[in-house]
Amino acid sequence: MANENLKGLKVAILIADGFEQVEMTEPRKALDQAGAETRIVSPQSDRVRGWNFTDWGDEFSVDVVLDQAQSQDFDALLLPGGVINPDSLRIQAKAIAFIKSFFDAGKPVASICHGPWTIIETGAARGRRIAAWPSLKTDLRNAGAEWVDQEVVVDGNLVTSRKPDDIPAFNREMIELFSRVRGQAQPVA
Numbered sequence: 001m002a003n004e005n006l007k008g009l010k011v012a013i014l015i016a017d018g019f020e021q022v023e024m025t026e027p028r029k030a031l032d033q034a035g036a037e038t039r040i041v042s043p044q045s046d047r048v049r050g051w052n053f054t055d056w057g058d059e060f061s062v063d064v065v066l067d068q069a070q071s072q073d074f075d076a077l078l079l080p081g082g083v084i085n086p087d088s089l090r091i092q093a094k095a096i097a098f099i100k101s102f103f104d105a106g107k108p109v110a111s112i113c114h115g116p117w118t119i120i121e122t123g124a125a126r127g128r129r130i131a132a133w134p135s136l137k138t139d140l141r142n143a144g145a146e147w148v149d150q151e152v153v154v155d156g157n158l159v160t161s162r163k164p165d166d167i168p169a170f171n172r173e174m175i176e177l178f179s180r181v182r183g184q185a186q187p188v189a
Contacts, residue, residue, distance in 0.1 A: 018084025
């Protein structure tokens with residue numbers, strides 16, 4: 001992966017308290033190393049707290065409060081999982097509208113673990129192949145998607161993975177997808 005192949009690409013990372021920490025920090029590190037500009041977007045106004053596998057993790061500064069976030073300010077979206085985070089986000093109309101606007105604009109979205117719960121709420125799961133944590137299998141099928149038990153799946157402008165163990169493959173395909181889309185359109189100024 002070239003160090004600058006995402007230079008200038010603006011990526012929103014939508015998270016609420018209880019996001020699986022490694023599913024945010026490792027993809028964010030890969031994006032930053034590829035030259036992307038990542039910003040944490042959250043319903044929390046100041047800091048957002050991760051979940052570190054079995055207990056509360058670190059706190060991270062919020063760059064953009066969700067109420068003020070506009071998808072047109074970003075080129076791509078990252079949706080980390082964890083159980084608490086997407087379950088909280090999927091009942092917030094502003095969060096679902098923000099996510100849906102990326103799909104409506106054809107922008108790339110990367111989601112891991114329980115993250116696809118929020119994609120289901122947007123209606124964008126229908127007709128897609130999606131890798132996610134196994135407990136989402138029925139939810140995805142009920143939403144018209146095909147749940148896939150693979151480390152990473154790319155379906156159009158969406159890349160998904162099942163769990164933290166899949167992060168190396170997830171990062172590779174996320175960078176590839178984001179760089180392909182970048183070549184097709186000018187990044188947001």
